[in-house]
Amino acid sequence: MTDTLNMTRPGALKGSDTDIYDLTIIGGGPTGLYGAFYAGLRQMKIKIIDSLGQLGGQLSALYPEKYIYDVGGFPRILAKDLVQKFSDQALQYAPEICLEEKVQTLERNGSGTITLTTDKAVHKTRTVLIAAGVGAFLPRKMDVARIDDLVSKGIQYFVTDLSALTNRRVVIVGGGDSAFDWALALSDKAQSVLQIHRSDRFRAHEDTVSKVMASSVEVRCFYELKAVHGEDHLEAVTVFDNRSGEEQVIECDNLLLNIGFLTNLGPIKEWGLEILKNAIQVDSTMQTNIPGVYAAGDICTYHGKLKLIATGVGEAGTAANFAKTFIDPASKAFPGHSSERDGT
Template identity: 40%
Template sequence: MTAELELYDVTIVGGGPAGLYAAFYSGMRDMKTKLIEAQDELGGKLLIYPEKMIWDVGGVTPIRCDRLIAQLIEQARTFEPTIVLGRQVTGLQRLDDGTMTLETDNGEKHHTRTLILALGYGVPRPAKLELEGADRYEVTNLHYTVTSLESFRGKRVLLSGGSDAAVDWAMELEPYAAGVTMVHRRERLGGHEKNVRSVMESTIRVMSPYVIEQLHGEGDRIAAVTVRRVNAVGEPTEETERLEVDAVLINHGHPGDFGPIADWGLEREYANIRAYERMATSLPGIFVAGDTASYPNKLKLIAGAFNDAAVAVNGAKLLLEPGAPSMAYVSSHNGLFNERNKALAAKQRS
């Protein structure tokens, strides 16, 4: 059965920034490439924040998340990798010839010589508000992400959370909303210092340490929220306040799920997979990149994910061809781009 499967040099599991860049870079290394993504669209965790502005990608001026996704996908398709969507990898079988067969949740099999895990933190699922009956408002005005800033225009927004993402959303929402109130269970917000200072100097009301205690509904919508102050160890105090709201946004993180891959025996470090030289894991032929990877001095930026991806691809290439160059030639001197460069130059002249 496996002999009938098309054999790939590398299979990338995960379609976020690390996986997409790995798909591009493996083309630069002239590797036959497949990418498998559990969700029905590419983008990974970036899909959660389509309207968020991203400032820290090298050489790219501030760009909306959805636009960055589109550009990453376009780049990933440069060398025409095979892309499989809506399939979660569940099983791994090692064959006598050293190759691997992957099985997905629908029973499909995929044959590969090497594997790069670019899972992010797993399939992202928002941490839900743990209050009885909260789910009934998810179809109206209880939100776990922002897909349209315009939909919050003129509304009184309560945002629960204090992470980088929550701080960013508060600042994004401020020009649109009638008012933004942030509720955070810790004394201090946890975002980058500059962004936290911007929030504290803005019109955004920050209530910390507070937690949401009760939702007050009118029909199928939340009309008000009771929040309660907590002490330094998170225990409730007697101090409460009722806030009239038009929308509630919950940003309590997006814990991921590696699914059955978590049971493959990969060496783990906290919630991540331990990476060694050339982004190799503890299992032969399997590499890791992006947020999934754990190693000293890890750079938790999209730029770091790109670097991880290239190093992992180089590791896979050298495993298959020990005599190959240690890295791809830079694009300005890479013959793979000669014809493409001529086409681009002609287009710019026309």
């Protein structure tokens, strides 16, 4: 198996690329990778551009060590292992991969092609699949003194190495999926886990909440973070009950802040696309209001849209197949079954 998580291709990052690709995919997360696979199956010439230095999108950048339970075919799988499988599947058709390149502009040319400009190159393509997730994402910060001083010194917004928290005393702030997923993942690894949340209403999968409640994790509702303590490294936190005001100092080694993300579509907003609530509107073929430009995954919206890996993957398959018919109207959108390519 190749190490595709950090791969880059020599030459892909420099100069202008005058080759015209059939489909250029903006974003190398699960949606973009699956779109690349399907376009390869349809014998399209494909390029993936991602602003990060690795493939995998949010899974690689935010939660590589977290288990995912809701992808078809995998009862549970680590995010980094799922990215490896998406990459292996996509790369069998040898798409061109341009990492550490942020797409700044998208323009439809008179000739029917589309030009994408990045901070490093100009790319020409017949169709585009925008699979740019939530755009640039930043963790939501907490307004508590000295947090910034202790980030990476015991305080963290992301977990990229779960083993670093083994046998540690961990406090988690948050009541959403990330907070509960990390609480569950750490329940049998950390020395202790205390999860605090400002209310008794959670925004997490019910099953995960039940599992955490049944585990060794101590969950305190109506508790908030008041202060962090420590000079070179986190030593303790002060939490308080927001109903009574009662405070308590808790000694700990690590503090995970999982209170959500702020997202920004950035340059994508300027491309003339129909945007609704920070997402790109698409029709049932995943096409945007610009002909030949498709969107899928977290970045797209339509009635009933769910932001899940599973839905993004399905949308990417639809987009790739309709991009094929856009380039070649004589071809069918329904590709037949992939098993038929071997004559089986």
